[in-house]
Amino acid sequence: DTGVSQDPRHKITKRGQNVTFRCDPISEHNRLYWYRQTLGQGPEFLTYFQNEAQLEKSRLLSDRFSAERPKGSFSTLEIQRTEQGDSAMYLCASSSPGENSPLHFGNGTRLTVT
Amino acid sequence: GNSVTQMEGPVTLSEEAFLTINCTYTATGYPSLFWYVQYPGEGLQLLLKATKADDKGSNKGFEATYRKETTSFHLEKGSVQVSDSAVYFCALSDLPNDYKLSFGAGTTVTVRA
Numbered sequence: 001d002t003g004v005s006q007d008p009r010h011k012i013t014k015r016g017q018n019v020t021f022r023c024d025p026i027s028e029h030n031r032l033y034w035y036r037q038t039l040g041q042g043p044e045f046l047t048y049f050q051n052e053a054q055l056e057k058s059r060l061l062s063d064r065f066s067a068e069r070p071k072g073s074f075s076t077l078e079i080q081r082t083e084q085g086d087s088a089m090y091l092c093a094s095s096s097p098g099e100n101s102p103l104h105f106g107n108g109t110r111l112t113v114t
Numbered sequence: 115g116n117s118v119t120q121m122e123g124p125v126t127l128s129e130e131a132f133l134t135i136n137c138t139y140t141a142t143g144y145p146s147l148f149w150y151v152q153y154p155g156e157g158l159q160l161l162l163k164a165t166k167a168d169d170k171g172s173n174k175g176f177e178a179t180y181r182k183e184t185t186s187f188h189l190e191k192g193s194v195q196v197s198d199s200a201v202y203f204c205a206l207s208d209l210p211n212d213y214k215l216s217f218g219a220g221t222t223v224t225v226r227a
Contacts (some may be wrong), residue, residue: 003157004157031213033213033214035215040219040220041217041219041220042118042203042205042217042218042219042220043158043203043215043217044217045214045215045216048213048214056214091157091158093158093213095213102159102160103160103213103215104157104159105157105158105159106157107156107157108157
């Protein structure tokens, strides 16, 4: 179990630029989640994949955000035309479908929009 | 909609002290309740969970009981250690293995030797 891996760990970008983050879940996990965490707050659900299908998206995920999981393995989260309000920690998590399977989180990608 | 309110921090304790972190929730139906912990420099990890009323989750000396009548899931540990210093998050979901979680804001706990 190598854990959930996220890349990059930190990203600083200028307002208006596009950014893309990558998440590699634990290999046998078919469910993948993206969360966003701002300073002093708990994580907020963004979107959820089961295999390659994106099954749910939060209202927080504006049309500037897009997530993909093309082969049901790694996932990418792209933010277009970044705004300062997008500055946050973006967390990826995965789980297997088993009844007592816990959610495993990665260490996150910290985005700073200047 | 679902929401979680947890005790504001930061909380500073001495080693071997008793720790309680209050958590109350608002939800329709019968949610599952979780406590997650984030140690310094690490990702969030599940500490314990309870999926129905009166269930008690426990792990690493921590306990929390699902109280439907008071809509609460308070976290307790009888004797904390320095290694328990972390941020603790209460969370809920509509289904036991549905990880579309609603998190509280987190409580930072520091244990001094």
